[in-house]
Amino acid sequence: MASNDREDAAGVLPNDASSLSLSQTRTWYRTTLFNAFVIGAVGFLAPGLWNAMSSLGAGGAQSPYLVNAANSLVFGLMGFLCLFGGPIANRIGLPWTLFLGAIGYPVYSAGLYANNRYGNEWLVLVGAVTCGISAGLFWASEGAVALGYPEPSKRGRYMNIWLWFRTGGPLVGGAIVLALNHDVNAKKKGKVDATTYLVFVALQCIAAPVALLLSPPEKVQRADGSKIIIKAESSFKAEFKALWSASNRRDILLLLPIFWAAYFNQYSGNFQTYYFGVRARALIGFVSNFGTLLSSQLISTWLDYKRVTVRKRVTYALYYVVVCHVVAWVYGWVIQEKYTRTRPAWDWEDAGFVEGFFVLLLWDFARQALQNWLYYFLALKTDNISELSRFSGILRGQESFAQAVSYGLNSQEWKGGRVPLAANTILLGISVYPTWLAVKEFDVADAHSGKISSSVDEESGPSATIITEGQG
Known part of the structure; x- marks a missing residue:
């Protein structure tokens, strides 16, 4: 093996001559890096730009209530499609699932444009339906690719590439919004310029x-020569039976509360529309992404730190995430109580702008750290990408249901935001113990033994080296 291939394998060596040959003759568009860029690019263009609009607060609308109701519909549908996305992806293949998962986003953006320009409401709801269906399939396939394609020893690194792309969507989108909404006419509260949405539709x-x-998993060529393990069922009936079995696993059930709590804070959009002018919201939507990227980089670097065992990395990262959330939410409550009394409307030139912006920055920082940790921990549970599709779909579905409820809760104007803030705080508190229990009971070897043929290394995590079955 060439020295650069040996370094790229990050300590995981191929187990036979065929693996060695594969690692030397890889085709660039079959490599894990190329496929990470594909999944990242789709995440950048579709949900990434959707998040850019969301980061404006209520999709850039003047009032958050219609858009919050539409988003509740998006995430309700997304929850069901995420749940069944694993079986669908295992039957039609990940590339086609990802394709179907991208086509609904521009319809949603077109609905926001029609509402902004002409006051049209029905297209917002139609867009919410198409986006919800597409998003469910997207998230089910994206999670499996981002977690299942890379070599186990480099999952944190590749997950960070994926998240950099997906955060790049809001970053570029935020720059576009800021460029189109930065003059003195945008100092007050209101809605963004309609031209903004046309740019988003074209990109999406x-x-x-x-x-x-995207390459099918059986054609992906890892640097270490190992194969992606595929063990799909032979029919949809068998897939749904496997999905039901996965849904009843104790370790998956223990993670449900944290997936609900992690994505329940959709009040941040209302917080922006209540207390910031249009161009201030545009600046927040742009700048806050740097904090998100920093958060992702910090925790991903730790999760791939080979001098510490997998168990310690996961455990210490959980403690770090808990501390981040305690700081973010205590500060958020303090500022919210202050704003309940004073009802400010900040522009970026105002002296009080930074303290309100810092609330949003801390919320995003903590949430990103938790998201990275959750998906890294989930990826440790299996080497079988078909099973990983089911796990990812189950938990993404639950987080989607959480966002649907949260957006529904925020379709009303609550005095001082106390109700949604209290709901999120309670959910976060309740989720700590079962999450800690899931980590305490987790064992790298036990998670893989008896299910698939793989070698397990406590230092680098499970290493997939053979493919057990083709897709039926």
Whole structure:
């Protein structure tokens, strides 16, 4: 093996001559890096730009209530499609699932444009339906690719690439919004310029064809020569039976509260529309992404730190995430109580702008750290990408249901935001013990023994080296 291939394997060596040959003759568009860029690019163009609009608060609308109701519909549908996305992906293949998962986003953006420009409401709801269906399939396939394609010893690194792309969507989108909404006319509260949405529609239309560049898992060529393990069921009936079995696993059930709590804070959009002018919201939507990227980089670096065992990495990272949330939410409550009394409307030139912006920055920082940790921990549970699709779909579905309820809760104007803030705080508190229990009971070897053929290394995590079955 060439020295650069040996370094790229990050300490995981191939187990036979065929693996060695594969690692030396890899085709660039079959590599894990290329596929990480594909999944990242689709995430950048579709949900990434969706998040850019969301980061404006209520999709850039003047009033948050219609958009929050539409988003509740998006995430309700997304929850069901995420749940069944694993079986669908295992039957039609991940590239086509990703393609279908990208086509609904531009319709949603077109609905926001029609509402902004002409006051049209029905297209917002139609867009919410198409986006919800697409998003469910997207998240089910994206999670499996981002977690299942890379070599186990480099999951944190590749997950960070994926998240950099997906955060790049809001970053570029935020720059576009800021460029179109920065003059003195945008100092007050209101809605963004309608032209903003046309740019987003055009960019999101590119996502679907890019998705077709994704390699099927059986054709992916890892640097260490190991194969992605595929053990799909032979029929939809068998897939749904396997899904039901996975849904009743104790370790998956223990993680449900944290997936609900992690994504329940959709009050941040209301917080922006209540207390910031249009151009201040545009600046927040742009700058806050740097904090998100920093959060992702910090925890991903730790999760791939080979001098510490997997168990210690996961455990200490959980403690770090808990501390981040305690700081973010205590500070958030303090500022919210202050704003309940004073009802400010900050522009970026105002002296009080930073303290309100810092609330949003801390919420995003803590949430990103938790998201990275959750998906890294989930990926440790199996080497079988078909099973990983089910796990990812189950938990993404639950987080989608959480966001649907949260957006529904925030479709009303609550005095001082106390009700949604209290709901999120309670959920976070309740989720700590079962999450800690899931970590305490987890064992790297036990998670893989008896299920698939793989070698397990406590220092680098499970290493997939053979493929057990083709897709039926």
